[in-house]
Amino acid sequence: GDSVTQMEGPVTLSEEAFLTINCTYTATGYPSLFWYVQYPGEGLQLLLKATKADDKGSNKGFEATYRKETTSFHLEKGSVQVSDSAVYFCALSRRDSNYQLIWGAGTKLIIKP
Amino acid sequence: ETGVTQTPRHLVMGMTNKKSLKCEQHLGHNAMYWYKQSAKKPLELMFVYSLEERVENNSVPSRFSPECPNSSHLFLHLHTLQPEDSALYLCASSQGLRVGGANVLTFGAGSRLTVL
Numbered sequence: 001g002d003s004v005t006q007m008e009g010p011v012t013l014s015e016e017a018f019l020t021i022n023c024t025y026t027a028t029g030y031p032s033l034f035w036y037v038q039y040p041g042e043g044l045q046l047l048l049k050a051t052k053a054d055d056k057g058s059n060k061g062f063e064a065t066y067r068k069e070t071t072s073f074h075l076e077k078g079s080v081q082v083s084d085s086a087v088y089f090c091a092l093s094r095r096d097s098n099y100q101l102i103w104g105a106g107t108k109l110i111i112k113p
Numbered sequence: 114e115t116g117v118t119q120t121p122r123h124l125v126m127g128m129t130n131k132k133s134l135k136c137e138q139h140l141g142h143n144a145m146y147w148y149k150q151s152a153k154k155p156l157e158l159m160f161v162y163s164l165e166e167r168v169e170n171n172s173v174p175s176r177f178s179p180e181c182p183n184s185s186h187l188f189l190h191l192h193t194l195q196p197e198d199s200a201l202y203l204c205a206s207s208q209g210l211r212v213g214g215a216n217v218l219t220f221g222a223g224s225r226l227t228v229l
Contacts, residue, residue, distance in 0.1 A: 004155070034217075043117070043203055043220030044156075089156070093216055100168075101218065103155040 002027040002097065006090050006104035013080055014112050021075040021107050023064075023090035031092040033057075033066055033073040034101070038087045047075075047088070085111045116140065119204050119221035126194065127229050134189040134224045136204030143209045145187040146218065147179060150201040162187060163210045194228045201225050 007022040025031065032051045036044040048057030053068035062077045073090060090104040117138045126132050138145060144163035148156045161168035162181035176198075178190040187204060205218040 032216075036218075041222065043119075043205075043222045044218070045220065046217050049217070100158065100161075101156075101216075105153060105155050 002031070002092060002094065002102045004090050004092055004102055004104035006088075006107050009087075009106075009108035010110050011107060012110045012112065015082055016079045017111075019075070019077040019080045019084075019109070021088055021090075021109070023073045023075065023104060025071050025073065025090075025092050025102075027071075027092055027094055027102075029094055029096060030068075031094045033064070034091045034093070035062070035064055035073070035075050036089040036091060038089065038106070040086070044089060080109075080111050082111045082113050085109055117204055117206055117219050117221035119202075119224050121224060122222065123225045123227075125227045125229065126191065128194060128196075130191075130194075132191045134191070134202055134204075134226075136187040136189075136221055138185055138187075138204075138206040138219070140206055140219060142206035142219070143184055144207045145181060145184070146205040146207075147187065147189050148203040148205060150203055150223070156203070159189075161210065166210070168210075191226070194226075196228050199226055199228045 003026045005024050034049045035047040037047045038044045048059040050057040050066035056065045064073050064075045087106045087108045089106045091101045093101050120135045146161050147159040159173045160179040176192050180188040201223045203223045204221040207218050
């Protein structure tokens with residue numbers, strides 16, 4: 001079945017460092033891919049998405065490119081801030097499964113000033 | 114209010130209690146969801162209600178009972194829970210179940226449940 005694998009956290013970085021959170025997936029066909037973020041004490045919110053191969057999603061300085069050849073959707077940011085500290089979830093959905101989201105386990109990001 | 118609102122935010126209950134979690138969405142969405150979030154595990158979809166259908170995860174125990182009286186309100190009734198049911202319960206909504214390749218969910222802040 002479909003699955004999403006994320007790097008285990010926590011990931012701890014200093015402010016202004018470069019961020020990469022790896023996400024790979026297993027799915028048939030052409031899934032849509034998502035990154036959601038959960039700030040402390042809040043629910044999840046959509047960060048960015050990509051619906052076809054080679055699409056790049058971007059928002060708030062974060063980017064992720066849909067790479068079908070490597071089945072990956074890695075999240076990157078050039079310079080992180082303390083306010084980026086949160087848990088990041090990678091997810092996919094497919095038409096054949098009624099677009100139900102398949103989630104990764106989440107990666108906790110800690111940014112130190 | 115806007116978005117998705119969940120109450121209560123925190124709930125402590127004994128194993129013999131009966132309680133309910135409430136979710137309300139003000140987005141005009143047609144699908145609502147209950148998710149269970151446990152530490153270091155992927156989100157677990159429990160139930161989905163939409164205009165088209167109701168979807169259940171067959172692995173969810175019967176001590177969890179959903180109710181969706183209309184498209185804006187969703188309840189999760191809790192009865193004789195176990196300590197392992199302690200988790201964050203998230204409600205979400207979306208435009209529908211089959212709205213194309215980018216079915217974006219809007220989440221509430223969650224109800225933190227502790228079962229003693």
